[in-house]
Amino acid sequence: MSFDLTRRRFLIGSSVAATGLLTGCDAMVESTAVNDILQKAEGLTMGAQRLLMSQHTLAREFSEADISPVFKGNGTTQPDSEDYARMTENKFADWKLVVNGMVKTPLNLSLADLKAMPSRTQITRHDCVEGWSAIGKWMGVPLGLVLEKAGLAPGARYAVFHCADDLEQTLDGSGRYYESIDLVDAWHPQTILAYGMNGRDLEVAHGAPLRLRVERQLGYKHAKYVMGIELVDSFRNIAGGKGGFWEDRGYEWYAGI
Amino acid sequence: MTSVTSGATGTAKPGKVLFYRHSLAVRVTHWLNVLCLSFLLMSGLQIFNAHPYLYWGQYGSDALPDPSFISIGAVQDGDTVKGVTRIGSLSLNTTGVLGASTENGELGPRAFPSWITIPSYQDLATGRRWHFFFAWFFVINGLVYLLYGLIGRHFRRDLVPTRDQLTPGHLAQEVADHARLRFPKGEKARHYNSLQKLTYMAVVFIVLPLMVLTGLTMSPGFNAIFPWLLDVFGGRQSARTIHFIAASLIVLFVIVHVVMVLVSGFWNNLRSMITGYYALKLEPKDEVSK
Numbered sequence: 001m002s003f004d005l006t007r008r009r010f011l012i013g014s015s016v017a018a019t020g021l022l023t024g025c026d027a028m029v030e031s032t033a034v035n036d037i038l039q040k041a042e043g044l045t046m047g048a049q050r051l052l053m054s055q056h057t058l059a060r061e062f063s064e065a066d067i068s069p070v071f072k073g074n075g076t077t078q079p080d081s082e083d084y085a086r087m088t089e090n091k092f093a094d095w096k097l098v099v100n101g102m103v104k105t106p107l108n109l110s111l112a113d114l115k116a117m118p119s120r121t122q123i124t125r126h127d128c129v130e131g132w133s134a135i136g137k138w139m140g141v142p143l144g145l146v147l148e149k150a151g152l153a154p155g156a157r158y159a160v161f162h163c164a165d166d167l168e169q170t171l172d173g174s175g176r177y178y179e180s181i182d183l184v185d186a187w188h189p190q191t192i193l194a195y196g197m198n199g200r201d202l203e204v205a206h207g208a209p210l211r212l213r214v215e216r217q218l219g220y221k222h223a224k225y226v227m228g229i230e231l232v233d234s235f236r237n238i239a240g241g242k243g244g245f246w247e248d249r250g251y252e253w254y255a256g257i
Numbered sequence: 258m259t260s261v262t263s264g265a266t267g268t269a270k271p272g273k274v275l276f277y278r279h280s281l282a283v284r285v286t287h288w289l290n291v292l293c294l295s296f297l298l299m300s301g302l303q304i305f306n307a308h309p310y311l312y313w314g315q316y317g318s319d320a321l322p323d324p325s326f327i328s329i330g331a332v333q334d335g336d337t338v339k340g341v342t343r344i345g346s347l348s349l350n351t352t353g354v355l356g357a358s359t360e361n362g363e364l365g366p367r368a369f370p371s372w373i374t375i376p377s378y379q380d381l382a383t384g385r386r387w388h389f390f391f392a393w394f395f396v397i398n399g400l401v402y403l404l405y406g407l408i409g410r411h412f413r414r415d416l417v418p419t420r421d422q423l424t425p426g427h428l429a430q431e432v433a434d435h436a437r438l439r440f441p442k443g444e445k446a447r448h449y450n451s452l453q454k455l456t457y458m459a460v461v462f463i464v465l466p467l468m469v470l471t472g473l474t475m476s477p478g479f480n481a482i483f484p485w486l487l488d489v490f491g492g493r494q495s496a497r498t499i500h501f502i503a504a505s506l507i508v509l510f511v512i513v514h515v516v517m518v519l520v521s522g523f524w525n526n527l528r529s530m531i532t533g534y535y536a537l538k539l540e541p542k543d544e545v546s547k
Contacts, residue, residue, distance in 0.1 A: 025299075029376040029383055041390040049478040059481045062315065072320035125316060125493060127477050129381065131308035132318035133493050216481045250382030256478025257389060 046254040049216075050184065059190055059215035062123040067198060068134040071126070073205030076165035076177065079225055084164050092209040097146075097193075101160070101230035104151030111195060111209050117141045120192050128219040129251065138213050139196030144187045146229070152183075156231040159186045160238060161212055164225035167245055179223040180235050180243040180253075181214055190215040193226065218255035220246045276447065278535035283411060286402040287530055293395035294507065296387055299375040301504060302368075303384030309356075309368030311501055315492035327498070331357045331366030338366050396469060406461075415449060416458050422451035440521045443540035453517075456510070464506050471500035 028034050087095050092111050099107040121139045143159070160180040168175030185191055192213045195202050202208045207224025214221045221244070235241065240248025247253045279287075310317070310325035317323045326345050331338045340356025342349045353359070358370035360378065371377040375387055406412040421427060431452050434440070441450055449457070473479040474486040474496035490496040518526045529535035 026376050026378070029380075029387070035386070038386045038390040041386070041393050044393050045389060045478075049476075049482065052482045053478065057481045059477060060484050060487055066315055068316045068318070069322060070318075070320040072318040125477075127475070127493065128308070128318075129385070131304070131475075131497060132310070132312075132323075133316040134318050134320070135316045216478050218477060246382075250380075250386075252385070257476035 042252045042254055045252075045257050049254075049256045053216070055184065055188065057216075059124055062125065062135050064123065064137070066135050067123060067137060071134040071136045071198070071206070072128075072132065073203075074128060074219065076167050076224065077205040079165035079204075080169075081164065081166070084225070087164075088204060088208070095209055097210060097226065098228035099146060099150045099231075100228065101232050102153040102156035103147075103231050104153055105149070107146070107150050109146070114141050114146075114193065114195060114210070117145055120189070121196075122190055122192070122213070122215070124190070124213070124215045126219050126222065129246075129255065137198050138192060138194040139199075140192035140194035140210075140213065142189060143191045143193055143212070143229075144189070146193065147186060147231075150231075152231060155233045156183070157233050158182050158231070158235055158243070160230040160232055160235055160243075161223040161226050162228040162230060163223050164227050174239060174248075175245075176239070177223065177225070177245045178239060179212065179221055179245070180232075180238075181212075181217075181221065185214050185216070188214070188216070216256055218257075220244070220251065221255050272539055274537045274539055275534045276537060277533050278529045279533045280405075280409065280411065281533065282402070282405040282409065284530055284533060286398050286405070289398045290395070290402075293391045293398060294511070296375065296391040297395060298504065298508065299373060300384045300387035300391065303374040303376070303379075304381060304388055305501065306368045306374060306379060307381040307384075311498040312494040313491070313498060314494050315487070317494040327501075329355050329368040337364060340366075392469075392472060399465060399469075402461075416454050416461070418451045418454045422454070427451065438520050442538060444537065446537055456513075460507070460510055464503050464510070467503045468500065468507070471496040471503065475500065 095111060097107070097109040097114065099109070118141065119139055120142050121137065123135060123137045125133050125135045127133050147159070158180045159182075161178060163177040163179075165177050166173070166175040167177050181191070190213065194207075194211050194213050195209055197203065197206055202211060207222075207226070210226045211224040212222050212226060230238075232238070235243040239245075242248045243253045244251075308319070309329040310319055311327040312323065312325050317325060319325070328341075328343045329351070330341050330343070332341055333339075338352075338357040339350060340352040340354070340358065342351040342355045351357075352364075354370055356366065356368060357364055358367050359365075360367065360371045367379070374384070376383055406416075428451060431450055435452060440446070470486060471490060473483065474490050475493055480487060480493070486496070487493065490499055525536050
């Protein structure tokens, strides 16, 4: 076998050497062993926050004057399906929130049903994982009241939110948005199913007819276009198994930081 | 003049005295801090790249009319892109470094270039994973250092300037000496000079804690736990901006620190931070005075 050091080969070789440090870093980044260690920090963050916060520790609520003049619509801003188009056409009159899974009484709640329940209004800040923030006024029914109505079966640990939008277009439906929170956040007084924003009905860009607000966590936890709430003891068998659309794509399940 | 008569712990060459300058705790926490700050900076710039705008106040986004006062963006320029860094009304063409740089041989829009972010390609989730792991590491390492500094009297012995070090005349003399890269020799080099002490104290007690506190202010969970943080920094977006500025100050400090290490006796400084031992070149008057 002959070995000829051509100019081309030399150039490739030296550029590989030059980027050696970079690729070295990227190799480390992609190593599962390294990731397993790094991921321990998520447990530490969640443990520390849960230790320091009580069930009643509230996210800061702001005044009307603090509301952002423009609230950026993010992620899906217009679900691309015929079903959803039909629902918007008749103003979600036929839309029903399905509550099922590990519950004593599965529920089918219309928007009118939800609006007839006691509501909570809160002016809070929405923090996107990317770094931006916007302040809006949310009105909705506390999730805890809906869960009380359904009654949790023993062993239920998480509420999974199934959404109407595909944030990624896929053939197998794995791009469908979903999210999950545990019962600590589910029972939190500021965790609401919002149908109103800034004094109006929730707009399509912000998740009409119903979105989750889970104020002590980042924006991607606040599922939009909520169609169903499933109570489960584990989310391992749902979609990618990590508890949410973004979690399946590498983001932390506990998004308190 | 070759004999050493001062109370040294050991001697190297004639006229030189080795003394134990850095304790094991200081050396270990120093190098772990180097590791943590390097990864924090590179992963932090990766996170910044996901939204390269800085705002002041409680909120801020790239939806108009939220004003960002600093942004690192890219604009289309014919069939290529141009990197534009904007500070207030001042716009600078920073193509190649900020706003637009080369990744895999191709010029594309990126706030900070791939050679300084971890991972090199755009991946916010991974950047966050590295950032928070090393943030915890940094905080724990920092607490060990602070605890040692207090209990082991490192702060009082090594960092707090003495009264005569703080006189205006002395400070002015030190500024003049630094400007001429003239450093203390002999017994005078046994202790940090006052500019060094003040700088280290500012980094240890102001800038690094500021990084942690502004970092926590960006967390919705810690916001609920410590709502006063929002009032201290004037909002989450202000905290994010201060986090960025404080990080820049650390980079500036590290540059000056490394330059000072280089020009004031590189091997001696480096050895002292590895083995703990620092060599003093004794001057005739040091020995006479003993």
